[in-house]
Amino acid sequence: MPRPMRGPLATSQGRCPSVTPGTWAAATVAVRPWQRRQQRMPQALERADGSWAWVVLLATMVTQGLTLGFPTCIGIFFTDLQWEFQASNSQTSWIPSILMAVLHMAGPLCSILVGRFGCRVTTMLGGVLASLGMVASSFSRNLSQLYFTAGFITGLGMCFSFQSSVTVLGFYFVRRRVLANALASMGVSLGITLWPLLSRYLLEDLGWRGTFLVFGGVFLHCCICGAIMRPVATSVAPETKECPPPPPETPALGCVAACGRTIQRHLAFDILRHNTGYCVYVLGVMWSILGFPLPQVFLVPYAMWHRMDEQQAALLISIIGFSNIFLRPLAGLMAGRPAFASHRKYLFSLAFLLNGLTNLVCAASGDFWVLVGYCLVYSVSMSGIGALIFQVLMDIVPMDQFPRALGLFTVLDGFAFLISPPLA
Numbered sequence: 001m002p003r004p005m006r007g008p009l010a011t012s013q014g015r016c017p018s019v020t021p022g023t024w025a026a027a028t029v030a031v032r033p034w035q036r037r038q039q040r041m042p043q044a045l046e047r048a049d050g051s052w053a054w055v056v057l058l059a060t061m062v063t064q065g066l067t068l069g070f071p072t073c074i075g076i077f078f079t080d081l082q083w084e085f086q087a088s089n090s091q092t093s094w095i096p097s098i099l100m101a102v103l104h105m106a107g108p109l110c111s112i113l114v115g116r117f118g119c120r121v122t123t124m125l126g127g128v129l130a131s132l133g134m135v136a137s138s139f140s141r142n143l144s145q146l147y148f149t150a151g152f153i154t155g156l157g158m159c160f161s162f163q164s165s166v167t168v169l170g171f172y173f174v175r176r177r178v179l180a181n182a183l184a185s186m187g188v189s190l191g192i193t194l195w196p197l198l199s200r201y202l203l204e205d206l207g208w209r210g211t212f213l214v215f216g217g218v219f220l221h222c223c224i225c226g227a228i229m230r231p232v233a234t235s236v237a238p239e240t241k242e243c244p245p246p247p248p249e250t251p252a253l254g255c256v257a258a259c260g261r262t263i264q265r266h267l268a269f270d271i272l273r274h275n276t277g278y279c280v281y282v283l284g285v286m287w288s289i290l291g292f293p294l295p296q297v298f299l300v301p302y303a304m305w306h307r308m309d310e311q312q313a314a315l316l317i318s319i320i321g322f323s324n325i326f327l328r329p330l331a332g333l334m335a336g337r338p339a340f341a342s343h344r345k346y347l348f349s350l351a352f353l354l355n356g357l358t359n360l361v362c363a364a365s366g367d368f369w370v371l372v373g374y375c376l377v378y379s380v381s382m383s384g385i386g387a388l389i390f391q392v393l394m395d396i397v398p399m400d401q402f403p404r405a406l407g408l409f410t411v412l413d414g415f416a417f418l419i420s421p422p423l424a
Helices: 021-030 033-040 052-067 070-085 089-105 107-117 119-137 143-172 177-219 221-228 251-266 269-274 276-289 294-305 310-335 338-358 360-364 368-396 399-423
Strands: none
Touching (some): 052 143, 052 221, 070 089, 070 294, 089 294, 107 399, 119 143, 119 177, 143 177, 143 221, 177 221, 177 310, 269 276, 276 338, 276 368, 276 399, 294 360, 294 368, 294 399, 360 368, 368 399
């Protein structure tokens, strides 16, 4: 007579309805060592909306500043990388393109890791990957190696750290979630402000290789922020899972079917086909993103091409970030008010229209004070876009389908980020 089943399959995940001696070995293998240790040494879970939530909010602000704020400083190294590798504008611009594309396109993969290992481990893994990418890029001998190290590996690590930190913030804050997201977005603004200034300072003394090596150490702070994100107690009851099915007779077809189910679960291609509003929104944002990230890449080399001082050129990006410190939380709080609920999509379109029109200023003049005014107006439109882009998506797609719709949305936007700078 088989012994009664114990362990995670019988407690936290529910008892399997029928366990035969043949499937008992497979069920026993499924109990991993870290799960056994977790049973022997239960962890103390943090409470939502508690005092530790504000510490996690601070860690999320730092993580967002380190990750989303970093691509804005790549333009500081644009001229040095061109001179080092004797490359054209298009060839050099592939570095920030790949970085921003992977930062957005790896969202579904990050969701899988968060579901499997949790936000804490995923954030720390992202910090390690971003650090390794920047350290390896400091030893690159050609642009192809920079594409892989500074572009792909660093972008993948930043995606893991950023998206998992945003996810854990939703668990820690329930009553003040809108306020928490608005405050966390200030980290992006601080990153946009400080990264260019730090890059300019280090570049003068260490060169771009030494600066990238220092950046590798800076990204390790994401590991510290991840360690702060303790598991939080939720009010959701444990999900009852069925026993693992027997292995398929054709492993190749079984693997293909599993991949198809994973894609279906994380990427909403069915919503794209049947929801006209979602299809129009995704295609419209993809088209707009072809021009949205260009100032972050080309504004500094454009200003230097107009014989502007290097410090002044770097200051332009910092002006955008400093303005966003105040504008982004204000835009986020206004977007969450019920009075604007029926007008969000029109305000979002107006923000993108303003963003496109301000870019015409660069074609008119390259004077420093003209570009300062351009940066201020660009910050207003940038804050509106950042505050409304996900709010409008929530208005178009039901919340039960939002995670899948967001996964496909970020992947398709990643393609636009990839081709935008080289196309320009």
